[in-house]
Amino acid sequence: MSSIINYITKSRVWRSFFRHGWPDNPLDRSLVMTTNVFFHLHPVKVNLKSLKATYSLGLGILTVAAFVSLALTGTFLMFYYVPSVERAFPDIVKLQNNVPFGQLLRNMHRWGAHMMVLTSVLHMVRVFYTGAYKPPREFNWVVGVVLLILTLGASFTGYLLPWDQLAYWAITVGTSIASYEPMMGAAIAKILLGGPEVGQESLTRFYGLHIMVIPALLALLIGLHMWRVRKDGGLAANDLDQPPADDGQS
Ligand code: HEM
Structure with a gap:
């Protein structure tokens, strides 16, 4: 043997x-x-405290897991959804009623989005509570803030896609709030909507942002964020009782 x-x-x-x-x-x-x-992703030598589940609560990794599951369920949703004002809502109804596991798929995507917002906010609170935003991790804090804004942007753009009354009016209200921004408000609202009011152009733009632009930026920045964790010597807890681990890599 x-x-x-x-x-x-x-x-x-x-x-x-x-x-x-x-x-x-x-x-x-x-x-x-x-x-x-x-x-x-981990330095070769780590402080035991940083490995304890109670230190980070795994909230960053949970956010990554939510992102991966959203990308998968979102890809399947694209098989059934056409972003046109005539077809979007009937497609969603058909997905829920006629497609095997369609309702499960839609709910997984929706609840995954809620989870990603929740875990990234809680992750930010944890990072703040443990003082992990301090040098040398201040750049990663800024990357985190951009990630949070993109996560909220993904939720906002996804909200219009079912093209039901809730979606229509939520986006009407959301984009009119944006238009009150003093310097570029009107331009931002126009760029988002593709015209003076919510219509086919808005649906096309929100769809493009939701399935391509925002996920691509999220994937890129999540990679950068995790690489930075590694290069900053692992989690901040590594710095507590011993100098940052030196493995010749960072
Ligand atoms: C899409 C959103 C995000 C993802 C996927 C993500 C992912 C991660 C992961 C996997 C880690 C490793 C440690 C852990 O699990 O806690 C981490 C650490 C970190 N994150 Fe995030 N994060 C996100 C958002 C944020 C936000 C909103 C902030 C703050 C504004 C932030 C700031 C940091 C910092 C400073 C660290 C280093 C923490 C330490 O050294 O203890 N991240 N992130």
């Missing part, structure tokens, strides 16, 4: 996946972390 394991772990295919030996010494333990894209 041990010779088979030995044969497999010495094979070229195995070595192309795992470029380190069994992690029973400091060098291989470090290589496990630095050669794996997921583990690489």
